[in-house]
Amino acid sequence: MAAINLPRIIRVGGGALAELPEALAQCGVSRPFIVTDAFLVSSGMVATLLAVLDKAGIDATVFADTVPDPTVAVVEAALEALRAADCDCVIGFGGGSPIDTAKAIAALAVEPRPVQSMKTPATTEVPGLPIIAVPTTAGTGSEATKFTIVTDEASSEKMLCAGLAFLPTVAIVDFELTMGKPARLTADTGIDSLTHAIEAYVSKKANAFSDAMALSAMKLIAPAIRTACNEPGNRAAREAMMVGAHHAGIAFSNASVALVHGMSRPVGAFFHVPHGLSNAMLLPAVTAFSAPAALARYADCARAMGVAGADEGDQAAVARLLVELAALNADLSVPSPRSHGISEARWFEVVPEMARQALASGSPGNNPRVPDAAEIERLYAEAFG
Template sequence: MATINLPRIIRIGGGALNELPDALAQCGLSRPFVVTDGFLVSSGMVERLTDILAARGMVPTVFADTMPDPTVALVEAAVAQLTASGCDCVIGFGGGSPIDTAKAIAVLAVSPRPVQAMKAPAVTDEPGLPIVAVPTTAGTGSEATRFTIITDEATSEKMLCAGLAFLPTIAVVDYELTLAKPARLTADTGIDSLTHAIEAYVSRKANAFSDAMALSAMRLIAPNIRTACTDPGNHAAREAMMVGAHHAGIAFSNASVALVHGMSRPIGAFFHVPHGLSNAMLLPAITAFSAPAALSRYADCARAMGCAGADEGDQSAVARLLEELAALNADLAVPTPRSHGIAEARWRELMPTMAAQAIASGSPGNNPRVPEAEEIVALYEQVYG
């Protein structure tokens, strides 16, 4: 038996942003607190959002101080402004960081507590303020998930927080918001969403519903990610990437992620590597490590991605999958931790701590092959480069 959880309202397609006021009105909401970042303000995208709301008589409050890897201190500052604003919902507008921040503060505004109290294995189901997610990147799928990630700056730990409280009430998925995104961001977020799909499909918590979403995501993302990077104005590729990221988010929210994500979060926390990029650094090696424990599932991934034929045997299909993941990293200029500039001595020093944090998150326990701490350390050593 599987339990499936989805946003109440999903508006999806080119121009969907214009329908945001209708979606808010459906839920009786009219005073949104918009969580975003400085780049989206300077680019004019936030003004476009607020103009759409103002045209319908809605007066938003804007908090634009989010940053990559949002911290406890940032969340506490945003909660204070939200509480003082009198707003009735929270809009996360941007990539994963604004949406993660929006999710956390929506809960804490109603049920104050230390952010650390929400860290997994805690489960937070009691709802806070309604969450509205409007992604501007095709990557995290956070608009459809019951998770958020907040960094505890005191311990350099990316804390996974889970529960229905973090599932948006409304998701607006408009691929046109991604058309101006640069190649590096497109690549990193695209591989992030591909990783979501693969890990959801091979997860020990996979189910028929999440399988369907994961396979759909792979079919959309794999043939289009290179085009989206090299031809950023290609509407068909951008739409496929956005819908694929959304399906991947639905998939892993209703199954789970696994070892790649467990190992990826500490890299981001300690070395400030963008989340999708750290996933990409890990994905080929972790797939090779895990594949023998779920050969047919990984072979299905290869077929869905189009790198193996429908009638190709599992062993051959998985070999092609590993070749494609390596080729994708090469084509998208994904660095190793070494070539990214991470000092070898510091990397080696932190490998045991990163392994411990990965295991504590719970994600490696969902992997087809569940690793011991020593195996995770060995994988960190392998991927360093």
């Protein structure tokens, strides 16, 4: 048996942003609190969003002080601003960080408590304020998930928070918001979404519904990712990446992620590596480690990505998958932690703590091959480069 959870309203397609006022009306809300970042203000994208709302006679309050990898301090500041604004819903506008911040404050607005109390294995189920997620990158899939991630500055831990309170009520999936985004951002968010799809498909919590979404995501993302990076104005590639990222988000929200994500979060917390980039650094090594325990599943991934033929055996297909993941990192200029400039001494100093945090998150327990701390430490050593 599988329990499937989805946003109540999903609007998908180029220009879907124009339908935001109608979606708000469907939810009976009219005083949005917009959570975004300074870049989206300076680039004019927040003005575009406000113009759509203004045309419909909707007044909004803007909080633009989110940071990459949202922290407890930023969540608390946003929550204070939300309380002062008398708003009846929260719009997360941007990449994963603004959307994650929006999710956290929407839950805390209704049920105030320390942010740390929401960390897994706790689950936060009671609905908060309605969340409207409007992604401007094709990557996190956060607009479709019941997860949010907040960094606890005190412990340098990226806390995974889970529960239906974090599932957006409305998702506006408009690929036109991603047009012209730089290659590095496109690559990092794209590999993030590909990792979501692969991990959802091999997860021990996979089900028929999440499988369909994961395979769809791989079929969309794999052929389009290089084009989207090399041709930032290519509409077909941008649309495939955006819809693929959305399907991948639906997949992992309903099947969970696995070892790559468990290991990736601590790398982001300790070394401030963007989440998609830390996934990409780890994906080849973790896939090679995990594949023997789920050969048929990883072979399906290779076929969905178009790197293995339908008639190829599982062993050969998985070999092609490993070659493709390495080639993708090379083509998209994904650095190793070493070439990214991370200190070798510092990396190996925190490896035991990163392994501890990875296991504590619960994600490695969903992996086809469940590692112990020593195996995770070896994988970190291998991935360092």
